[in-house]
Amino acid sequence: MFRYERPVRFAEVDAARIVFFARYLDFCHDALEALFAALPGGYPQLTMVRGVGIPSVHIEADYKAPLRYGDTALIDVSVERIGARSVTFRHALSRGADGVLCASIRQVVVLCRLDELAPVDIPDDVRALLSQHLSLP
Numbered sequence: 852m853f854r855y856e857r858p859v860r861f862a863e864v865d866a867a868r869i870v871f872f873a874r875y876l877d878f879c880h881d882a883l884e885a886l887f888a889a890l891p892g893g894y895p896q897l898t899m900v901r902g903v904g905i906p907s908v909h910i911e912a913d914y915k916a917p918l919r920y921g922d923t924a925l926i927d928v929s930v931e932r933i934g935a936r937s938v939t940f941r942h943a944l945s946r947g948a949d950g951v952l953c954a955s956i957r958q959v960v961v962l963c964r965l966d967e968l969a970p971v972d973i974p975d976d977v978r979a980l981l982s983q984h985l986s987l988p
Contacts, residue, residue, distance in 0.1 A: 853928045853984050855882035856947065861920050869917035870924075875954050876910065879942045882926040889980055902965045903974065908937070909959040916946070916953045923947030929986040936970045937961045938981060 857878065865871040883905070887894040897903050918924055925945045932939040942956040964971050973981070 852986070853882070853886045855885045855926045855928065857881055857924050857926070859918050859920055859922045859924055864920045869919055872912075872914060875912065875914075875944060875956060876907075878924055878926055878944060879928075879940075879956055879958060882928050882942065883940070886928055886984070887977075887980070890976060897977070898965065901974075903971060903977075904963050904965045905938070905960040906963060906968075907958055908961050909957075911957040913955045914953070915955070916951050918944070918946060918953050924953070925950075928984065930981050930984045931957070931986055933973065933978060933981050933985070935972055938973070941986065 859870055863870050863874045863877075884894040887897055890897060892900065923946070925947050927943040927945070929941045929943075930938060931941050938960050940958045940960070942954075942958065943952060944954040944956070945952050962971050962973050962977070963969055
C-alpha cells in the first residue's frame, strides 16, 4: 500500500462546504503521480518523455463521510490487479484528524502510448513498482 497526504483546498469544496464529489478523482490522480515518483523522472518522465499514459477506463466510487476545507486527506493506494496492459487500483480516502473513511474508489486504467492512444504492455519498471503495492487477496 502507498499512502499520500494532501490538504483539502478552498477551491475543492462546493456550496455545501464539503469536497465536491468529482474532486475525489483528482485526489486519486495526485496520489498516483506521487506513487510513480519512485520511477526515474517520475510521472512527468513517464508521460512526457516516454509517452506512456494511464487513462481511466472504469471507476466506481462510494462516498461515506465528508471531507472539508482545512482537512488533510489521507489517500491509501493499493493495486488490486496487474494485467498485461491494465491495472486496477483501490483508493481509500480518509480524514487525517480522525481516520474516518470518506470514500472508497476502484479505478481501472489501461496503459497506452499517448501519441496514438493505443494500449501498450506495462513496461517492466512500471510493473515492478506496481507489484510492490499489490494487495493481498
